[in-house]
Amino acid sequence: MNITIENIMLIGSLLLLISIIVGKRAYKYGVPTLLIFLLIGMLAGSEGIGGIYFDDPKIAQFIGLVSLNFILFSGGLDTNWNTVKPILKEGISLSTLGVLLTATSLGTFVWLLTDFTIYESMLLGSIVSSTDAAAVFSILRAKSLSLRTNLRPTLELESGSNDPMAYVLTIAFLTLVLHPEQNLLSILPFFLLQMILGGVGGLGFGKLSKLVINRIQLSFEGLYPVLVIALMFITFSATDFVGGNGFLAIYICAVYLGNQDLIHKKTIMRMYDGLAWLMQIVLFLTLGLLVFPSHIVPVLGIGLLVSVFLILVARPIGVFISLLFFKMKIRRRFYISWVGLRGAAPIVFATYPLLAGIDKAEMIFNIVFFISVTSVVIQGTTLGVVAKWLKMALPEKDKSSYPTDAFLAENPKTAMTEIKVDENCYAVDKRIVKLNFPKSAIIAMIKRDGSYVVPNGSTVIEANDILIVLSDTQEGLDQVDVCLSRGDSN
16 A cells, blocks of 8 residues: 555554554553564555555655654753763773773674675664664563663663764765775765764753744743754754764753753753654554565574674673773673664664665675564563662662753752742842753742742742642751852752
């Protein structure tokens, strides 16, 4: 069946509905929801019961890039800088050196095992060298899996920041496949330009986005998430236009914004959480439609060998060597190496050889797809078991929800007070977002002229307001007094 303008909305909405319902049921039995989305896409495809014919790598790549923008940006927004800061060096090492070592070791194995040229082998290794943010975020944030201190932030930081490195390596080795007369040194300027401009662009656009969000006056609260979407795409596209790495830029931009005081931040965060899930479903459904199961069968043998080598050898090599100079227990290193899930990102990167028209492009795509599926099946279903086996999981009584921005936390606060704002108070005529409130406290309500106002970041404090403040601790309330009187906090 061909997709037409008339039935595309019906088909798309039905696939979304089926994916959500089936995914919810399947997860109870330990099956990763992202795998369900992928399988539903395959069943709906031309060789499945749906009979939908879809064979356009260009459209799939476009959907993939848009989806990865939302997924990485959402993951960055939810990254708590105070949690990530202690393990920043380890995360960066994993997402750069770890990816490079994984790519080269797997590429060498493929070169020795097959008739691929060295550059084609390294291209395949590069495509599957990064862990997938969508897969890791969705599984690690499940309520049933709580990990020991700093372990989950390390895994999420790595998965959210290593796609840029994999993308650079993929484009670099694809260039060498197309132009074998060039050498490895010729791609070094490209690599440096991508990373430097990506990092600078991400931080620069992050600061600019904060100014735009907090200073622009929009009539409707619902427009703020739309504004952030526009800023996200501008960050990616502008950085890519000047030769930088757009994926790195949007992730850094999102991490910066997620740790700043923004107007309507709660609305923005909730909107992005939903959009990230939508994009994950759409992405996996699209990639499932793009795959022809009959084309996977001929590569099952080599695909299985490559997948096993990646999980048991290449990934551990990348992890152990990149963490060699950091003090870390061996069990923790083993678990990090096991949480090397491959998912949608490698499949999206595998569309680049298809569009470039290289000889082994289709074979590479099918192998990558098989590797991603086996990775999610083998590693995704065993994360909890391996965590308990390596004693990386918290005891049941010690489990707590993953720390997100406390300003958005919905957990009950333990301290409350009412504060009357005097006419000489520092906070008078200032918006809440400018008060630098401690992350553990919120203004839940404002009593003004006999009525109650539900505040947000743009609400202006007036003289004689009575603020109802909630905090996690008494110390948080003390910091609120400092903010209201002098405008600074610890």
